[in-house]
Amino acid sequence: MTGLRHRIATVEDIPAIAALMDRAIAALQGDFLTPEQVAASRLSMGLDTQLIADGTYFLVEEDGVPAGCGGWSFRATLYGGNHSAELRNDRELDPATEPARIRAMYTDPAFVRRGIGRMILGLCEDAARAAGFRRLEMMATLAGEPLYLAAGYLPIERVMKMSSEGPAVPGVRMGKDII
Template identity: 35%
Template sequence: MSGETLLLRPICEADLDAVRKLQADSFAALAGDTHSPAQIAAHVALIMAPDYVGELLSNNILVAEAPDGALVATAGWCRVPDDPAAARLRKVFVAPDRAGQGLGRRMCEAAEDAARAAGFRRFRVRANANAEIFYAKLGYRPVERGEMPTAAGVALPTVIMVKG
C-alpha cells in the first residue's frame, strides 16, 4: 500500500459481489484468534445471505478501491434509532493482505467524518469480539457485552462500544 493512492467512494450496486467476498474473506482470515470455526462460518453465512445486500446499500458504505480496481476495504454508518445524536459505525472490513497498514483506521475516520457532516457527534459500534482492541485504539470504549444471533443458531460474541 506504500505510495498507493486508494479511491474512497460510496458503494454502488456493481460492487455488491466484490464487497461481500471482501468482507467474508476478511472475517474468515482475521477473526480466527477470537472466534471458533462455527462462528466464522455463521458470520460468513450472514454476509452471503440475500438480505445482506439491503444492509450494504442502506448504511452509507464507503469502499476503498485500489488503482487496479480491486476493493480492499469497507466502512459505513447509519442512524441509531434510540439515540438521535449518535451514528453507528457499520461494516468495517479490510482485505486480509491489507490488515495492519492503517487502512481500517482510515476507513473508520472517513465514515465518522461522513456522519459528522450529517450532524452526528457521538458514535457507537457493535464490534465482533476480535475487533474490540482495534476500536479501543480509535477511542471507543466498551459499554455492553452481548451476542449476535445467526440463522445457523450460532451466537457471535459482540461488544457495544461508544465514542464521543
Template identity: 40%
Template sequence: MSTITTRLATFNDIPELQKLIALSVRGLSTGYYNQQQIESAIKYIFGVDTQLVTDGTYYVAEIDSVTVGCGGWSKRNTLYGGDQHKEIEDPLLNPEHDAARIRAFFVHPDYARRGVGSYIMKVCETAAQNNGFKSLQLGATLPGVPLYEVMGYNAMENIDQPMPDGVVLPLVKMFKVL
C-alpha cells in the same frame, strides 16, 4: 504502499463485497472465534446491509483500483448485521440525541493492519459529524475491538448474539463522542 481511496458503494459492488466480507471474517477472526462461530456469522450476520448503499453511507476502500476494504456509517437504528440479519427497514435516528452507527467494517486479510480500517473509519466519522451527529456507536467483532479502542471508542457492554443454528457470537457494543 500506495494511497488508500474511498468511494461510495453501489449495488454493482455487492457481489465483490460479499466475497471480501467472507475472506475478511475467515482470515482475521481465527484466534478470536472458533470455526463454527465464523461460518455461522457469515451465514447469519455478516454481509452487506443494502440500506447503507441506498442511503449513500457505505464505502469501498481501494488501493490501485483493488478493493481492499469496506465500511460505513448509518443514520438508522440497526447496530450491526447485513440484510440477512434484519427483516424491516430501519427507523431514522435523530442526530440531536441519538448516536450514528458505524457499520459493516471489513478489510481483506492481505491488507490488514495497513491503515485501511482506520482510513474508512475517519471517512465515516467525518460524514456522520457533517450530518449533525455528535456521537457514534458500533457493534464490534472481537478482532475489531483493538482498532476501535485505538480510534477512541469505549466498550459499553458485551453482547452474546445468538444465531438461528444455536451458535452464539460474542460482540462488544462500543461508543465514542465526536
C-alpha cells in the same frame, strides 16, 4: 496508505464487497473464535445494501482492487446484513439525541495492517458529524475491538450471542463522542 483511494460504494460494487466480506470473515476471526463460531458469525454479519442505497458506505481500493469497506448509518439498525431481519430497524435516528451507527467494517486479509480501518472510521466520523450527529456506536467483533479501542471507542456492553440462531458469537457494543 500509498495508493489507497476511497469512494462511496455503488450497487455495481456489491459482488466485490460481498466477496471481500466473505474473505475477511473466514480469515480474520480465527484468533478470536472457534471454527463453529466463525461459521455462525455469518448469521449476524454481512452485506446490508441499505447502507449502499443511503450513500453512507465506503469502498477503499488499491489500483482498483477492493481492500476494505465500511460505513455509517443514520438508521437504528446496529448490526446485521440483509439476511438478518430480526436485527433490522430502518427508523431514522435523531442526530440531536441518538448516536449514528458504524456498520459493516471489513478489511481484505491481503490488506490488513495498512490503515484501512482507521481510514474508513475517519471517513465515517466526518460524514456523521457533518450530518449533525455527536456520537457513534457500533457492535464490534472481538477481532475488530483492538482497532476500535485504539481509535477512541469505548466498550458499552459485552454481548455473548449476536444472533438468535447457531452457536454463541460474542461481540461488544462500543461508542465514541465525535463533537
